Amino acid sequence: MERDHRISAVIDKNMKLALYISVIFNLFFSVLVAIMNNGNEFRIIAAIGLSVFVIFHGIHRYGWQKMSIFMAITFIISLATETLSISTGFPFGNYYYTELLGSKVGTVPWGIMLAYFFTGYLAWTIGGVFLNETGPGIRKKNLILVPLISAFFMVLWNLSFDPVMSTIEGNWIWAAGRGIMGIPFTNCFGWFLTTYLSYQIFALLIYNTKSNERITQKKWYWVLVPVMFIVQGIEYLIHPFLRDENMEIYRAVFFITLFGMVFVSLLCILYILKNRAQFRQ
Numbered sequence: 001m002e003r004d005h006r007i008s009a010v011i012d013k014n015m016k017l018a019l020y021i022s023v024i025f026n027l028f029f030s031v032l033v034a035i036m037n038n039g040n041e042f043r044i045i046a047a048i049g050l051s052v053f054v055i056f057h058g059i060h061r062y063g064w065q066k067m068s069i070f071m072a073i074t075f076i077i078s079l080a081t082e083t084l085s086i087s088t089g090f091p092f093g094n095y096y097y098t099e100l101l102g103s104k105v106g107t108v109p110w111g112i113m114l115a116y117f118f119t120g121y122l123a124w125t126i127g128g129v130f131l132n133e134t135g136p137g138i139r140k141k142n143l144i145l146v147p148l149i150s151a152f153f154m155v156l157w158n159l160s161f162d163p164v165m166s167t168i169e170g171n172w173i174w175a176a177g178r179g180i181m182g183i184p185f186t187n188c189f190g191w192f193l194t195t196y197l198s199y200q201i202f203a204l205l206i207y208n209t210k211s212n213e214r215i216t217q218k219k220w221y222w223v224l225v226p227v228m229f230i231v232q233g234i235e236y237l238i239h240p241f242l243r244d245e246n247m248e249i250y251r252a253v254f255f256i257t258l259f260g261m262v263f264v265s266l267l268c269i270l271y272i273l274k275n276r277a278q279f280r281q
Contacts, residue, residue, distance in 0.1 A: 018056045019224050025049035027231045034238035039169055040100060044111075047118070053228055054121045057221070062136050062206075069205060070124075071117045074198045078116040081194040082108045092190030094175035101171050116198070122229045123153035124199055126268050129222060132278060137206050147199035153229075154195040155188050156260035160233045162187065163249050181249050219279045222272045226265035233257040 026049030033042040058067045085092040086107045101109035127150030128134060131142045138146060159180070165171045167182035179185045236257040239250040272279050 012060060015056050015060055016220070019053055019221070022049040022053035022056070023224055023228055023231065026053070026228065027234065030231055030234045031238065034235040034242060037242070040102075040171070047111075047114070050118050050228065050232070051114075053224075054118045057125075057225065058121055060217075060221075066136065066206060070121065070202050073201050074117040074120050075113045077198045077201070078113050078194055079105055079108055081190065081197075082112060085190060089186075090190075091186065091193050093184040093186040095166075095172050096175075097172045098170055100169070116195070119157055119229075119232055120150075120154060120195060120198065122225055122232070123157065123195070124150045124202075125222075125225045126150070126153055126229060126264065127199075129225070129268055129272060134222070134278065137208075138203050140207070143203055143207055144200070147196050147203050150199050151192050151196035153261075153264060155191045156256075156264065157229075157232060158187070158191045160236050160253060160257040160261055163253050164236060164239070168246050168249060181252060217279075219272055222279055223269055226268040226272075229268075230262055230265045233261040237262075 026046050029042050029046035029049070032038065033046065036042065055067070058070070062070070081091060083106055084090060085094075086096055097104065097107065097109055097112075101111050103110055105113070124146070127146045128138075128142075130149060131146055133139065133142050133146055162183050163181035166174060174183060176184060179187070236250075236253045240247065240254045243250050
């Protein structure tokens with residue numbers, strides 16, 4: 001089997017340790033966000049663990065070149081749609097970013113595009129697992145299905161964090177605070193469209209991959225992806241037990257996260273554990 005799409009032997013050798021440490025690191029600081037009510041400072045630190053996870057996991061599967069392409073696509077598409085919406089209201093709705101998220105590319109903070117890439121990779125991988133796409137390419141029958149399902153998972157993630165980070169914390173301000181906890185329904189459409197376009201373009205590019213053999217990696221390699229996806233929503237499961245104000249939002253977000261992100265992730269874990277033909281012990 002050719003390894004031109006794989007990471008270097010040195011990083012391959014240390015991948016398992018790096019993935020486990022990155023999950024624990026991300027979990028620890030994500031919990032601290034809720035406990036200390038620290039907001040973006042601990043979120044940025046937690047993101048280091050997520051970035052390490054995605055880099056090791058993604059490059060092992062796709063190689064440096066394809067992961068760089070995936071990052072470039074998500075960065076360009078998300079920057080374009082976010083900028084367009086801030087200017088015109090399409091596709092997310094009318095809003096603007098405050099200065100709380102740091103430096104920007106035009107009107108959009110750098111961290112927004114990185115979030116589309118890092119968490120976007122988790123959602124993309126979970127969508128692929130459900131449809132048995134665990135190689136470096138994609139089969140024709142799933143060329144549209146994987147992007148559609150994966151985009152839906154990203155909307156679930158957005159529903160978990162947007163009410164807290166916008167309505168409560170004010171990282172971005174919606175001009176018309178209607179819909180879901182101060183967030184317009186058009187935001188869901190914007191997230192779905194943005195992530196679907198990114199995934200669809202990437203799927204078309206890897207469809208021509210000559211070798212689409214499954215990566216016969218052990219189950220832990222795949223199980224850690226939905227585990228990390230759960231971690232991205234962990235602070236929203238903790239908030240209701242520690243806060244005194246805005247409880248109507250914190251409680252609603254708790255149930256959205258539980259029956260959205262957590263439910264999907266647990267289904268993915270069960271699928272991996274039961275599918276012995278595809279995933280090794």
